Amino acid sequence: MSEYRTEPLVVPVCSGLLSEGERNRRVALTSFSGKLAERPTVPERDVICYECGRHTLVPRAALSSRCTHCHAHLRMTDVVLRHGAQRLTVRTLGDVTVQADAQLSQLSVVCRHCYLEGRGSGSFRCEGTLRVACSNRIEGSVQADTLVVERGKELILTQGATVNVLEVYGKVTGRIVARTRVVLHRGAELHGNCFAPTLEQAAGAKHRGEWSRSASV
Ligand SMILES: [Zn+2]
Structure with missing residues (x-):
């Protein structure tokens, strides 16, 4: 059984940059990229923007939103x-x-x-x-x-x-x-x-x- 060792937080390189291999390893540890597909979907509502008249999707439960076309503030x-x-x-x-x-x-x-x-x-x-x-x-x-x-x-x-x-x-x-x-x-x-x-x-x-x-x- 291998002995458990904590890793030093300080990187022993003067520039402070991690080596590429180490950087990739840490990015992989903290990244959620594999879980993107499981992200909960927010129920949306198709509305017509009252400023520009185009269809836009807004979160169903929101109290206000913005039009994705004209960026008008939409009160809901x-x-x-x-x-x-x-x-x-x-x-x-x-x-x-x-x-x-x-x-x-x-x-x-x-x-x-x-x-x-x-x-x-x-x-x-x-x-x-x-x-x-x-x-x-x-x-x-x-x-x-x-x-x-x-x-x-x-x-x-x-x-x-x-x-x-x-x-x-x-x-x-x-x-x-x-x-x-x-x-x-x-x-x-x-x-x-x-x-x-x-x-x-x-x-x-x-x-x-x-x-x-x-x-x-
Ligand atoms: Zn609009």
């Missing part, structure tokens, strides 16, 4: 806007809720999902769903993947809306451009011209205005 937290909120411009990859008692105008919101439980006017750009659960008059532009107007609520869009899907359970007034479809559920009303490849209208739903399949017509 959810935002709740209460009555009397001072900050009317919101940019986040999270969700925005306008609380039921709020009455906010001149909002500028860019987010994933937006819930209008209270009154909020201004411009909205949602990658996900904009859900209107309170009668509202929106003076600015509205862009969303899906716009949902709940039963018994009236939404007036003075500048119209551009969406993929519009689902109406209540009443909507304004010009609608939908890339996929417009669905008017039972009892729903749509007042205004509507551009959509498909218009699904349940029995008892009303549409007052022109319908054409594409906005260019």
Whole structure:
């Protein structure tokens, strides 16, 4: 059995540089190169940067991140806007809720999902769903993947809306451009011209205005 000897920490060379063989041996001892494949993967989320509009991957659990293309700081937290909120411009990859008692105008919101439980006017750009659960008059532009107007609520869009899907359970007034479809559920009303490849209208739903399949017509 060989005797255990500690190695001297001081290298007996004036320059302080290790010989190549010794350096490689120490690098190999402390290197994790063989374990790279086992590194735990961080769950990521594919988002669209709200500054440059390109797809970028961000850690799912992060509160903020940076766009890999334009390096913009990306906020990822959810935002709740209460009555009397001072900050009317919101940019986040999270969700925005306008609380039921709020009455906010001149909002500028860019987010994933937006819930209008209270009154909020201004411009909205949602990658996900904009859900209107309170009668509202929106003076600015509205862009969303899906716009949902709940039963018994009236939404007036003075500048119209551009969406993929519009689902109406209540009443909507304004010009609608939908890339996929417009669905008017039972009892729903749509007042205004509507551009959509498909218009699904349940029995008892009303549409007052022109319908054409594409906005260019
Ligand atoms: Zn970007």
